Amino acid sequence: MRRAGLPGPxxxxxxxDRFNAASAAEAEELLLSCCHSRHWAERVAxxxxxxxxxxxxxxADEAGYDLAGRDLDEALAAECPVLPPPDxxxxxxxALRAAHxxxxxxxxxxxxxxxxxxxxxxxLDQVLxxxxxxxxxxxxxxxxxxxxxxxxxxxxxxxxxxxxxxxxHPAGA
Numbered sequence: 749m750r751r752a753g754l755p756g757p758x759x760x761x762x763x764x765d766r767f768n769a770a771s772a773a774e775a776e777e778l779l780l781s782c783c784h785s786r787h788w789a790e791r792v793a794x795x796x797x798x799x800x801x802x803x804x805x806x807x808a809d810e811a812g813y814d815l816a817g818r819d820l821d822e823a824l825a826a827e828c829p830v831l832p833p834p835d836x837x838x839x840x841x842x843a844l845r846a847a848h849x850x851x852x853x854x855x856x857x858x859x860x861x862x863x864x865x866x867x868x869x870x871x872l873d874q875v876l877x878x879x880x881x882x883x884x885x886x887x888x889x890x891x892x893x894x895x896x897x898x899x900x901x902x903x904x905x906x907x908x909x910x911x912x913x914x915x916x917h918p919a920g921a
Contacts, residue, residue, distance in 0.1 A: 752884075762913075775792075776790060779906070781909065785822050787816070788812065800831035804910075805906060827858040847883075852877075852884060859894075860897045
């Protein structure tokens, strides 16, 4: 069964073909929009061509697992705090700002969490609960959790960018 929002196999082929045929600089630029580690982007781009979207996403995962300390620092430094939805109550906005500030003070980087598969109406609660639960982590434990969340984010962002590419370059166009 295919996840909502992801292209089917035939449709994804065109987006994958464009990614595989892109220049190294173009591929790395797209990848950097998913994870801000230059090393990660270069590694994923250098293994083209990928035979399937799943193979590309698996390579992105593998590269994410292998992020060295400075590569992870580079990627985390470019992440932005999760913003509340525009219709969030003022109290929720204040709670989220305070939670982000406490997290950044403790760990020195923005809080990262993959919300892939979380319904829009539940995302704010998920972010607040995540920050609160992870504030109790030791720095090395949290670094490991943040790296895993960053890997999930990069995978979801890459799948989204490929799907978005399909809308700007429909099959047969």
